[in-house]
Amino acid sequence: MLSPHGRLVLLLACVLGGAGCVASSSELAEDPSPEQVAPTPDSLRPVAMRRDTTRRPFEGTGSVEALRAAYMDGAYETVVRRIRTRRRDLLRASEMQELHVLLGRAEQARGRHAAAIDALRTARRIAEEKARSTVSIDRTLGDSYAALYRWSEAASAFRRVLDARPDDRAARQALAEVHRRSRSWREARAQYARLVRADSSNGRWWARLGQCNLELNHTERARRHFAEAHRRAPRSAEVALSLSRLHRAEGALDAARRVVDTTLAHQSGDPRLWRRRGDLAFERDDLERARRAYVRTLAAGDSSATVYRRIGLVDVRRQQYAQSLPFLRRSLRRDSSHTRTTLYLGVTYLRLDSLRRAGTHLQNTIDREARGPITKALEHQGSLKSRQGAVAAAVDAYRTALRLRPERGELYFRLATVYDEHYRDKAPAARYYRRFLQTREAALPELRRYAESRLETLRPILHMQQSPSSSNE
Secondary structure, X not given: OOOHHHXXXXXXHHHHHHHHHHXXXXXXXXXXOHHHHOOOOHHHOOOOOOHHHOOOOOOOHHHHHHXXXXXXXXXXXXXXXXXXXXXXXXXXXXXXXXXXHHHHHHHHHOOOHHHHHHHHHHXXXXXXXXXXXXXXXXXHHHHHHHHOOOHHHHHHHHHHHHHHOOOOHHHHHHHHHHHHHOOOXXXXXXXHHHHHHHOOOOHHHHHHHHHHHHHOOOHHXXXXXXXXXXXXXXXXXXXXXXXXXXXXXXXXXXXXHHHHHHHHOOOOOOHHHHHHHHHHHHHOXXXXXXXXXXXXXXXOOOOOHXXXXXXXXXXXXXXXXXXXXXXXXXXXHHOOOOHHHHHHHHHHHHHOOOHHHHHHHHHHHHHHHHOOHHHHHHHHXXXXXXXXXXXXXXXXXXXXXXXXXXXXHHHHHHHHHHHHHXXXXXXXXXHHHHHHHHOOOOOOXXXXXXXXXXXXXXXXXXXXXXXXXXXXX
């Protein structure tokens, strides 16, 4: 057994040894490595990890796979947040490229295309530096450029895809759509032509090819292409409407009707087709069939002012005046600006001997038409006739325009100059110059100065003529 002194020495040695162990542990804790302080996702944090085996964020495949899985689950905001808040300075190039691709696609899915482009361009630069394929990156880049209407950059991206994969139909279709949406019709036509050569059964591509030729004023080619599209896709209402419109423009109403009827057999609930069916029947003066088609248009959901007006018009043409009134009234309630509605309401009330209502609607028609292009057309007609030397025709045109728009001051000026230039009796010219100066309508200062100057010049001439009016008026 140890003496009391020995036991004391042994106790002191144990105490000092324990203090040294504690000191060593404290020194390790006070000098943590970067790997220890870097945050690690909860789902990836190990329960216990030695210092020399601690992984950096996203090092290896596990973290990237987790992000890819989150992206596939639609957790786009989570993907963006995790990628943007993690250190990436020690990642391998392949991981950096994949992270930027994931970031770009997640931003794209969120509708943030400018941010997506930045991320994808970084991924593309990394891929180029390592001589890797950029096909999938270019395809995604093209989509974001197109979403921002950056057509030339979108086209360049899709062309790079096609340079690497000439038989990639999806990329060629995307390039064709970029050209079509940017109204580069020749370039779009070239791409759609290659697509239909590769797959002639695709009715949509035939229709796009027809649209390109129509925009380039190649009407006959467009008609042939739309006919092929209709043969390949008889259910398409858009194709049927386009093809029937072309037949209709050529006067081939029966061919247009057959196209619409074929598609109606598949799409009997499309109001556009029934409306076109009614128009074609009306133009062939088949009023009964036209009315039935317009009624089906209403039943299919098109309750616009136009459909009600056309039913009312058919009834007026059939002299079914009382039957036409409800439809014309509904049309007027939906659109009170259309002059044909007020005109046929006036005619209908006149035939039903409701003279006061007839007068109201007919006057509304006249007033609306007077404020429309007809007055401007008469004014230009007067100017044309005056320059041709047809003075009487010019005066008639100006006077007719004045009856429609008596408040339009410039018409008085035009009449004044015609009388001033072509008639010896200057009294009518002076009278119209004065009327022009009395109007409240804002006129060009030069016209007002000219009228005042001419009145001053004509004053002695009028005094010598001693006649307030002209026999030539």
